[in-house]
Amino acid sequence: MAAISIEALSFAWAQQSPVIDIPSCSIAAGEMVFLQGPSGSGKSTLLNLMTGMLVPQRGEIRIGDTRLNRLNSVARDRFRADHIGFIFQSLNLLPYLSIEANVQLACRVSKQRRQRAIARFGSVQSACTSLLSSLGLAELVDEKRPVSQLSVGQQQRVAIARALIGAPELIIADEPTSALDTASAQRFVALLQAEVKAADATLILVSHDERLAPQFDRVIQLADINQASKTMGGVYVD
Amino acid sequence: MLIKEAIASSWSRRGTLAFIVLTIALSVALLIGVEKVREEVRASFDRSIAGTDLIVGARGGELQLLLYSVFHIGQATRNISWDSYQKIAANRYVEWAEPISLGDSHRGYRVVGAAPSFFEHIRIGRDTALGFSQGAPYKDLYDVVLGAEVAKVLGYQLGEQIVLSHGMGKKSFSDHKDKPFRIVGILAGTGTPVDRSLFVSNEAITAIHVGWEAGVPIAGMQQSAEEVRKLSLTPKDVTAVLVGVKSKLGTFHLQRQINSYRKEPLQAILPGAALQQLWELLRNVESALLIVSACVVVAGLIGMLAVLLTSLSARRRELAIFRAVGARPWHIVFMLVLESALVSLVGALLGLLAAVLGLYLLSPVLEDMGLYLESYYPSWEYLTLLLMIVAAGGLTGIWPGLQAYRLSAADGLSSR
Ligand SMILES: Nc1ncnc2c1ncn2[C@@H]1O[C@H](COP(=O)(O)OP(=O)(O)OP(=O)(O)O)[C@@H](O)[C@H]1O
Ligand SMILES: [Mg+2]
Numbered sequence: 001m002a003a004i005s006i007e008a009l010s011f012a013w014a015q016q017s018p019v020i021d022i023p024s025c026s027i028a029a030g031e032m033v034f035l036q037g038p039s040g041s042g043k044s045t046l047l048n049l050m051t052g053m054l055v056p057q058r059g060e061i062r063i064g065d066t067r068l069n070r071l072n073s074v075a076r077d078r079f080r081a082d083h084i085g086f087i088f089q090s091l092n093l094l095p096y097l098s099i100e101a102n103v104q105l106a107c108r109v110s111k112q113r114r115q116r117a118i119a120r121f122g123s124v125q126s127a128c129t130s131l132l133s134s135l136g137l138a139e140l141v142d143e144k145r146p147v148s149q150l151s152v153g154q155q156q157r158v159a160i161a162r163a164l165i166g167a168p169e170l171i172i173a174d175e176p177t178s179a180l181d182t183a184s185a186q187r188f189v190a191l192l193q194a195e196v197k198a199a200d201a202t203l204i205l206v207s208h209d210e211r212l213a214p215q216f217d218r219v220i221q222l223a224d225i226n227q228a229s230k231t232m233g234g235v236y237v238d
Numbered sequence: 239m240l241i242k243e244a245i246a247s248s249w250s251r252r253g254t255l256a257f258i259v260l261t262i263a264l265s266v267a268l269l270i271g272v273e274k275v276r277e278e279v280r281a282s283f284d285r286s287i288a289g290t291d292l293i294v295g296a297r298g299g300e301l302q303l304l305l306y307s308v309f310h311i312g313q314a315t316r317n318i319s320w321d322s323y324q325k326i327a328a329n330r331y332v333e334w335a336e337p338i339s340l341g342d343s344h345r346g347y348r349v350v351g352a353a354p355s356f357f358e359h360i361r362i363g364r365d366t367a368l369g370f371s372q373g374a375p376y377k378d379l380y381d382v383v384l385g386a387e388v389a390k391v392l393g394y395q396l397g398e399q400i401v402l403s404h405g406m407g408k409k410s411f412s413d414h415k416d417k418p419f420r421i422v423g424i425l426a427g428t429g430t431p432v433d434r435s436l437f438v439s440n441e442a443i444t445a446i447h448v449g450w451e452a453g454v455p456i457a458g459m460q461q462s463a464e465e466v467r468k469l470s471l472t473p474k475d476v477t478a479v480l481v482g483v484k485s486k487l488g489t490f491h492l493q494r495q496i497n498s499y500r501k502e503p504l505q506a507i508l509p510g511a512a513l514q515q516l517w518e519l520l521r522n523v524e525s526a527l528l529i530v531s532a533c534v535v536v537a538g539l540i541g542m543l544a545v546l547l548t549s550l551s552a553r554r555r556e557l558a559i560f561r562a563v564g565a566r567p568w569h570i571v572f573m574l575v576l577e578s579a580l581v582s583l584v585g586a587l588l589g590l591l592a593a594v595l596g597l598y599l600l601s602p603v604l605e606d607m608g609l610y611l612e613s614y615y616p617s618w619e620y621l622t623l624l625l626m627i628v629a630a631g632g633l634t635g636i637w638p639g640l641q642a643y644r645l646s647a648a649d650g651l652s653s654r
Contacts (some may be wrong), residue, residue, distance in 0.1 A: 053561065053647070074566055081564020088562070091555055096250035097243065106563045108240060162563070 001064070003029040003170060003202035004050060009059035010228075011049055019045050020056070021228035025220075029064075029169070032193055032203045034213050037222030043206045046222065047174050050204070051084050052076030064169060081110035085163025085201075087173035087192075092159035093147045100141060103128045103161040106168075113166020120167070131161040135191060152179045156188055164195050171196050173205045182211060189215050240565065244573040247556065248580060251549065255577075258542045259585045265538040266589025266627060269531040270616055271596055273623075275604070276524055278611050280517070283309070286430040287509035289361020291489050294318065294326060294496055295478040297503035301519075304512040307338065307478035310348045310431050313406070314340065317475035322502050326479055329495070331488030334359045337476035339443040342414070343406045347388045349436045351443035351476070357383075359482060362428040372396055373423030376439055379467060382419035383437040386427035387605070396421050402438070402446060412455065414446040417463045429612050441471035481506070535627060538585070539634050542578055546638035550645060557646040570646065571639030575632050582631020586624045590616065 004027040011020040019042040027033055037043050048054040049061055052068045053076075061068045063083060071079060080086075085106065093102045107114040107124045117127035132141055135157045140150065150158065156176055163171050173192070177185035189205070189212050196203045205216070213219045248255060286308050295303040296316035305311040320337075327335040336359055339351030354375040357368045373396050376383055382402075384394060394400065399418040419438060427433055448469065449460045461469075483489050489508070496506035517524075550557075560570060597604075597614045604611060 051562075077561075077564050077566045079564075080562075081566075084564070086562040088558070092559065094243070094247070094556060094559055096246045101243075101246075105243065105559075108243070109560075109563045109565050109569070 001029055002026045002062075003031065003064065004204075005060075005062045007060045007062075009049065009056050009061055011045060011054060011056045013045075018057075018228045020049065020226060022046075022059075022225050023227065025225045027202060027204065027218075029202055030197075030200060032196065032215075032217045033205070034216035034219045035204055035206045035222060036208070036210070036213070036219060037206075037226075039208070041222050042226060042228065043222055044174055046226075047172050047204070047206065050170075051080050051086060051172060053080075078110075081106070082112040083168050083170060085165075085168045085171045087156070087159045087163050087171070087176045089175040090152060090155070090179045092162070093150075093155055095146075095148045097147065099132070099137065099145065099147060099150075099158055100125075100128050102147060102158055103132065103165055106162050107166050110166060113168060115166075117166045124165070127165055128161065131165055131195070132158070134195065135161055137161070153184045153188065156180065157191065160188075160192050160195060164199055164201070167199050167201070169201055171201050171203045173203070175206050175208070177207060177209060177212065182209075185209060185212060186215070240560075240569055240573060241576065244576045245580070247573065248577045254545060254549065255581055258538075258545055258581050259588060261541050262535070262538040262582055262585025262627075262631070263588035263592055265531070265534040266586045266624075267592035267596060268534055268589075269528075270590060270593035270620060270623070272527050272531045273620070274593065274597060274611075274616055275609065276527070277617075279609055281612060282429055282609060283513055283516070285363045285428070286432075287513060288363050289359075289365070289482070290480045290509050291483045291486070292481040292493060292496075292506045293478055293509055293512075294322075294481060294504055294506045297505045300505065300507045300512045301515050303478065303505065303507055304509055304516075306340070307480070308431065308509065310340070310435070314477045317477055318479070318504060319475050319502055320473050322499070322504060323476055323479050325499075326481065326496065329492060331483050331485075331492040333482045333484045335482075336360065336480045337440055337473070338478055338480065339440050339473060340477040341406075342402050342404055342443065342446070344388070344400060344402050344436050345392060346406075347385070347434050347436055348406070348431075349402050349438060349443075351440040351473070352437055353440060356437070357425075360432070360480070362430055362432070366428075368428065368432065369426040370423050371426040373421070376422055376437070376442075378420070378422075379439065379442050379445055379471070380417060380419050380463065381422040381438070381442075383423035383425060384421060385425050385433040385435045385437075387433040388436055389421075389424040394421055394424075396424065400436075402436070404450065416460065417446045417466070440473045440476065444471045444473050445469075535630075539582070539630055542581060542631065543634050543637065546574060546578060546635065547641060550638060550642050553642070554645060557642055561646045567643045570643045571636060574639035574642055575635035578635030578638070579628055579632035582634075583628045585631075586627045590620070590624065 006022050006025040009020060009022045010018050012018040035043055049056055056069055066079060068076060104124055107117055114124055117124045121127035121130055132138055137154065137157055140154065177188050180188055293303060293307050295307055296314060296318055298315060302312060306314050323337045326332060336352055336356045340348060342349040357375050360368050362368065382400065398421050400421065401418050402414045404412045404414060425432060445466045448466050449456055483492060493506040496504050557570060594614045597611060601611050
């Protein structure tokens with residue numbers, strides 16, 4: 001079964017020509033996808049459509065067997081909470097919560113993820129501890145280090161833990177490495193992939209950085225699947 | 239519900255929120271202070287007159303008579319004759335009648351000439367009699383009984399000798415130096431003007447004014463304290479008569495009889511009714527005060543609204559994170575409502591505390607103005623008021639909450 005399938009999807013920001021126009025695209029469950037495209041080509045917009053933050057004007061977007069575009073906004077929020085882990089480019093963490101509270105936030109919002117974490121690890125707390133230690137963050141937790149005193153790389157790793165806790169099926173990361181140097185970026189991706197694999201999830205990662213591409217099962221150039229970019233060819237300069 | 243997270247978030251912005259808390263606290267303190275003072279004023283006035291059925295004095299304004307006879311505000315323009323007093327006292331409806339003679343003072347406190355039975359008959363509130371904390375009513379001509387506050391403020395003890403002054407005012411012009419009084423009793427506190435009075439017998443008032451018929455001591459007419467004892471000291475007139483009736487039904491008959499008394503222009507007033515006149519007079523002032531202080535609370539809440547709305551742009555990142563983990567619209571709205579409700583709650587509680595503290599600190603000033611606070615603590619009724627303020631505060635958070643949701647929906651999950 002496909003983790004994500006898109007059909008005749010079209011989205012335009014208010015009163016603008018479409019940014020996204022994808023006739024068809026499918027991503028298999030368990031796949032590690034590297035999504036590439038120049039700045040402004042609509043990568044983030046597509047991710048927002050996949051997470052249900054945006055609603056397409058036309059077409060269908062299916063995550064697992066749920067048709068996102070058929071859900072109302074509250075149901076989409078709930079769906080995102082239950083099934084999707086999201087990692088931002090940076091500043092993923094709430095500075096006023098501890099590392100662990102930041103990770104557990106996902107389980108606080110989603111009952112389903114809370115139950116899965118408990119089923120697998122006995123408690124949300126131990127699910128959190130286990131994830132953080134496999135991401136090499138156990139010491140920082142023991143030190144009770146405030147989130148604001150973590151390096152960017154450490155913060156991004158905490159974000160992985162939050163995206164993965166409670167085993168959501170789909171992990172989406174929007175340029176999670178752009179604040180990291182090449183070596184740490186590669187290490188970060190390796191860690192992320194190991195965790196995603198362990199959780200049997202699907203990964204979609206957006207990046208400008210071509211050097212990361214070899215680490216992935218599949219590389220998608222947005223321009224290849226997105227017809228909107230063709231009609232506006234040459235507009236984007238990276 | 240993200241209660242823990244919402245509180246942590248508010249706490250992380252406590253520096254800014256403290257100012258709103260302060261604003262709300264001040265406005266609530268003002269509101270409660272005004273309400274409390276209003277209540278206490280009424281309670282204290284009611285307490286002072288509760289045991290008296292009629293007040294008889296020279297014809298004039300009803301309110302004026304009430305104010306000078308009981309509250310020691312203003313002065314009588316005329317006195318009533320001793321003869322009239324005796325007629326009243328002998329009336330068949332009358333249970334007791336206490337003549338009082340005013341006009342002298344001691345260091346700013348009024349001296350009340352009254353019979354020893356005054357202490358038996360006058361009631362504080364419905365049925366509390368005047369009690370003595372020390373000593374007893376006067377027996378000798380030159381004995382004086384002090385109200386609780388007089389004794390406390392001036393630091394007087396039983397047995398001390400004091401001198402009364404002619405007329406009112408703290409710096410008295412002429413003292414009755416030749417006839418000192420001995421303190422024989424100190425009354426228990428009542429929270430009424432009694433606390434701020436000194437009591438001597440009606441005869442003592444006559445005694446100290448022998449030779450003062452023109453209002454000032456006339457040379458050559460003075461007699462010593464011991465010489466005066468030999469004179470007939472029955473007063474010629476008194477300022478007012480406080481009356482208790484045998485049965486409430488008699489009150490109106492008696493009042494009519496006194497009001498139509500031929501020999502002297504008298505008036506008898508129902509103290510409760512006269513007091514009602516006072517409240518009618520003050521009603522607009524009271525509600526104006528209340529409206530102003532309510533407006534200050536509203537201004538505080540609007541200030542909070544402004545701060546919450548401006549804080550949103552700085553909180554976009556935070557909101558995006560909540561949305562990314564799938565927080566529902568109501569989660570976001572709830573967080574802002576909780577924040578504003580908490581801020582209002584803390585503000586309201588601090589305001590309550592400030593009001594109690596403020597009343598405590600201001601009570602000497604209020605007492606100087608003639609208001610004795612029975613307690614500094616607001617009654618349970620204020621709980622409703624506080625709950626209303628907290629609810630209004632919570633409701634204020636709905637708008638920024640919806641705004642926050644709209645903002646986060648527009649931002650999507652892009653890094654901004
Ligand atoms: N909130 C928005 N409102 C209106 N237009 C938007 C909004 N966000 C993005 N756009 C427009 O949509 C287009 C695609 O933007 P998007 O952020 O998806 O690009 P991207 O591929 O993620 O770029 P980058 O690599 O720089 O992040 C751009 O032309 C952008 O101006
Ligand atoms: Mg982007």
